[in-house]
Amino acid sequence: MPRDTNPKWLLLIHQLPAKPAYVRVKIWRRLQVLGAVTVKNAVYALPASDDSREDFAWLAKEIEESGGEAIVCAAALIEGLDDDELKGLFDAARDEDYAKIAEEARAVAARLSGEASDGELAEAATQTARLRKQLDAVIAIDFFGSNGRLAAQGLVSGLEESFKKEGDVKASGATPPVGAVNQRTWVTREHVQVDRIASAWLIKRFIDREARFKFVPSSGYQPEPGELRFDMFEGEFTHQGDRCTFEVLLAHAGLADAALAAIGEIVHDIDLKDDKYGRAETAGVRSLISGIATPGTADEQRLARGAVLLDGLYDSFAIEQGA
Numbered sequence: 001m002p003r004d005t006n007p008k009w010l011l012l013i014h015q016l017p018a019k020p021a022y023v024r025v026k027i028w029r030r031l032q033v034l035g036a037v038t039v040k041n042a043v044y045a046l047p048a049s050d051d052s053r054e055d056f057a058w059l060a061k062e063i064e065e066s067g068g069e070a071i072v073c074a075a076a077l078i079e080g081l082d083d084d085e086l087k088g089l090f091d092a093a094r095d096e097d098y099a100k101i102a103e104e105a106r107a108v109a110a111r112l113s114g115e116a117s118d119g120e121l122a123e124a125a126t127q128t129a130r131l132r133k134q135l136d137a138v139i140a141i142d143f144f145g146s147n148g149r150l151a152a153q154g155l156v157s158g159l160e161e162s163f164k165k166e167g168d169v170k171a172s173g174a175t176p177p178v179g180a181v182n183q184r185t186w187v188t189r190e191h192v193q194v195d196r197i198a199s200a201w202l203i204k205r206f207i208d209r210e211a212r213f214k215f216v217p218s219s220g221y222q223p224e225p226g227e228l229r230f231d232m233f234e235g236e237f238t239h240q241g242d243r244c245t246f247e248v249l250l251a252h253a254g255l256a257d258a259a260l261a262a263i264g265e266i267v268h269d270i271d272l273k274d275d276k277y278g279r280a281e282t283a284g285v286r287s288l289i290s291g292i293a294t295p296g297t298a299d300e301q302r303l304a305r306g307a308v309l310l311d312g313l314y315d316s317f318a319i320e321q322g323a
Contacts, residue, residue, distance in 0.1 A: 006076055007048055007074035007075055007076050008047065008048055008075075008076060008077075008083060009045050009046070009047060009048055009074070009075045009076070009077070009086065010045065010046050010047075010048050010049075010052050010053060010056055010072060010073070010074055010075070011039065011043055011044070011045055011072070011073050011074075011075050012031075012036065012043070012044045012045075012046075012056045012059065012060065012070060012071075012072055013042065013043050013070070013071045013072075013073070014027075014042055014044075014060070014063050014068060014069060014070040014071070015042060015068055015069045015070075016042075016063065016066070016067075016068040017066070017067040017068055023066045023067075023068070026066075027059070027062070027063060027066075027068075030059055030062070031044055031059070033137075033141075034046065034052075034055050034056075034059070034141065035090070035093070035094075035140075035141025035142075035143065037086075037089045037090055037093055038089075039081065039086070039089075045075075045086060045089075046143075047090075047143050047144075048074055053072070056072045057072060060072050084295070087144050090143055090144055090146070091144055091146040091147070092146075094138060094141070094142045094146040094148060094149070095146045095147060095148035096148075097138045097148075098135075098138060098146065098148030098149055098151065098152040099148055099152075099273075101131055101134055101135055101138065101152045101155075101156065102148070102151050102152045102155050102272075102274075104127070104131060105128075105131055105152065105155035105156050105158075105159055106155060106242070106274065108124050108127050108128060108131070108159055109155070109158065109159060109162075109241075109242065111124060112124055112159075112162060124159075124163075125163050128156065128159040128160060128163065131156050131159070132156055132160065135152055135153065135156050138152075139153075144218060145189065145217070145218020145219050145233070147193060149233065150195075150231065150233065150238060150239040150244075150245070151239055151244075151271070151272050151273075153233065153239060154238070154239030154240050154241055154242070154243065155241065155242060157240070157241070158240065158241025158242060161241070181207060181208050181228060182208055182210065183208065183210040183211075184208055184211060184212075184226060184227070184228050185211075185212045185213075185214055185224075185226065185227045185228070186200070186203055186208070186211050186212065186213050186214070186227070186228050186229075186230055187213075187214045187215075187216055187221070187223060187227050187228065187229045187230070187232070187235075188200070188213070188214075188215060188216075188229065188230050188231050188232060188235075189215070189216065189217070189218045189231065189232055190215040190216060190217060190218075190299055191215075191293075191299065192215070192293065192299050192302050192303065193271075193289070193293050194267055194270045194271050194285075194286075194289045194293075195231050195244045195245050195246055195267055195270075195271040196230070196231045196245070197289065197292070197293070197302055197303060197306035197310075198246045198263065198267045198306065198310060199230050199231055199237075199245045199246045199249055200213055200230075200303050200306075200307075201303070201306060201307050201310045201311075202246060202249055202250065202253075202260070203230070203249065204307070205307075205311075206253065206255055206260070207249065207253050213299075213300075213303065214227070215299040218232075218233075219233065230245055230249065231245040237249050237252065242272070242274075242276075243268070244264075244267055244268050244271045244272055246263070246264050246267045246268070246271075247264045247267075247268060250264050258317070258321045259314050259317035259318040259320075259321055260314070262279070262317045263310065263313055263314060263317065265277035265279055266279055266281055266282050266285050266313075269282050270282060270285065270286045270289065281313070285309070285313070288309055289306070289309075292305045292306050292309065
């Protein structure tokens with residue numbers, strides 16, 4: 001099948017003088033701020049847009065004024081690297097950024113878990129404000145909605161909540177009561193992975209047996225009346241604090257089931273990558289989910305295959321619990 005030859009990318013091809021060395025550092029930092037990724041040595045890419053064109057044009061001017069050479073061009077990928085692989089480079093870069101923020105947020109949360117002095121609380125509040133600023137900067141260059149965003153966003157939001165006065169109402173609004181989630185259309189990001197697969201299974205089997213699922217792009221989707229979004233950035237059910245979406249749904253539905261709690265621990269460790277629970281089954285489930293969610297597999301197929309896995313896992317845990 002021939003590839004789409006419409007330009008989807010902007011490339012900055014440049015050459016810098018050997019000296020002074022600080023010019024290379026300055027240009028590299030500028031590229032990081034823009035969210036550009038390396039395609040080849042001295043070739044950087046951004047998704048094609050008016051903003052990207054302007055950003056690269058200004059940077060090319062800066063390179064030339066520093067004694068270097070620069071070309072900005074629109075490109076379609078014909079051979080070698082394809083669009084999905086290039087998107088993967090952007091997602092990997094943002095996942096790394098989000099992982100650093102999440103790690104620091106967990107460290108701040110750990111310090112707050114015990115008795116903290118007024119000075120320590122003030123320092124934690126300052127760190128939280130800085131993490132929010134860093135998070136917002138990364139979100140601005142997260143062009144394709146990488147998977148790491150939800151975990152980082154949930155952790156930073158959780159820290160912010162801890163500093164709010166008691167009785168404050170969460171800005172995003174309350175999630176719907178359990179009785180209002182029957183026979184609904186549940187919307188989530190396409191190309192589902194472990195948390196979305198497990199959450200869909202939980203919804204269909206235990207929360208809304210008549211649930212219908214819709215898969216949409218990572219950002220920019222406007223929900224239709226009656227739809228509920230899960231594991232999405234502005235979703236009604238998504239990461240909260242140090243909990244993945246599966247855990248949030250489990251708590252919201254009031255499902256006090258030891259077998260489901262065990263599955264939640266596995267999903268948490270795979271999705272958040274923090275080894276919080278360290279269950280022996282996690283590595284095996286991670287491998288099986290990787291096979292279920294191979295590139296090119298339709299989301300409906302991923303949910304169907306995941307449901308078989310999770311049904312078996314649930315039955316196994318239920319037997320262990322003597323249910």
